Amino acid sequence: MTEPLDATFAALADPTRRAILVMLLEDDMAVTDVADPFEMSLAAISKHLGILMRAGLISQEKRGRVKWCKLEPDALRDASIWMQSFGQFEAVNLEAFEAFLEAELGGAGD
Amino acid sequence: MTEPLDATFAALADPTRRAILVMLLEDDMAVTDVADPFEMSLAAISKHLGILMRAGLISQEKRGRVKWCKLEPDALRDASIWMQSFGQFEAVNLEAFEAFLEAELGGAGD
């Protein structure tokens, strides 16, 4: 796992981990509560959370004996940027794509 | 690999495969030419291409004895849509995009 994108995409490749991210979209959660809907051991969920953390997709903060998990969308944004270069623009050459982006950013700004 | 998203993200998790996608962004390529910049066997690249195909990220068409590889951005679009659900990522950022592409291209033949 040399590059950050490797870790991000690898983390997203597992359906359990994606489900966890969706859950965290609504609210921060304790590890035990994250594990609750899944039919696997708490230790397994703990591992998944570790992977999500190392990928930068979530952060964890311990308050008392409870460890709270929080979504961190920054890493997702990086991966999203990479993907949008393929998903939105069909087989364009680099120059045309850059020109398009410059226009896009210069105009809308949003 | 139950869901299509699993296959898509798993395919994207490997730097060699992402480098291949970047290469195909510019033009369709024969398998041998795809393999050329990499320091691994043709068979290994063939496997990577198979994974990309099963994930729907590329298509392959044989003409004569040459098999041409073509980028298929639809699968990436699906994954991108999934990621958009995580919030209002700012639209594509040019500098970030260039940095990523640069990094990916730079490491391609490594």
Next chain:
DNA sequence: CGAATGGTCAACCGAAAGGTTGAATATGCC
């Protein structure tokens, strides 16, 4: 035809992923 080129297949290998279980470590509560 036979030889070179393009690509895959099959068997194998080491390492990593994803899960289990049971013990260990903190922390909070009575």
Next chain:
DNA sequence: GGCATATTCAACCTTTCGGTTGACCATTCG
């Protein structure tokens, strides 16, 4: 202090991944 709760660690197992090699088809060319 002692017990319950929250979470991780360690060891283990099985399957998958990413790579190799050598043999094997398919196609073109001389």
